[in-house]
Amino acid sequence: GESVGLHLPTLSVQEGDNSIINCAYSNSASDYFIWYKQESGKGPQFIIDIRSNMDKRQGQRVTVLLNKTVKHLSLQIAATQPGDSAVYFCAVLSGSARQLTFGSGTQLTVLP
């Protein structure tokens, strides 16, 4: 099976700084990866995804990096804003069942 873990349960950054949230996965056959953002009391929202044939993908202020050698995934948020405060989950797709396995989430707090 797949296990997914995040390196830090909480992360605090100053407004305007860059944020980096990390995630590790166990199954080398995993081939699709997603980052979700969950604001308090709401459902997770899709931020960005990446497939295993890529090692980097950029969106608006966000970048996902995939290192398949060490089975590590990271989300970088540029110029972090107060509205970025939320819990961030990575999700990994693998296995014949083709279902997502979720990490436990990192609470990002943006300090003024």
Add this chain to the structure above:
Amino acid sequence: DGGITQSPKYLFRKEGQNVTLSCEQNLNHDAMYWYRQDPGQGLRLIYYSQIVNDFQKGDIAEGYSVSREKKESFPLTVTSAQKNPTAFYLCASSIRDRGDYGYTFGSGTRLTVV
């Protein structure tokens, strides 16, 4: 606009009572999922359905039941057998019977035992 609607947003259950959480989607998605989320924890899969009239147990199905009579609807019943039901419940759907294109989530139902 297409999306997933969960209702109610807040639900209170008395001891020994069954309650049903609603999940409706108009995305024409094949698969639907129910997750439980406890404070500071990740998402744990309760049940999932890849096609109408079929569903499978997830990791924590005990004390829960589901039905999938329509493609659009996947209600979750929290039975009295679930001893610790207080949690945030999330419904999700995916475009096909697998997650290769990610999941779309509803806004959740917060269930509290009183």
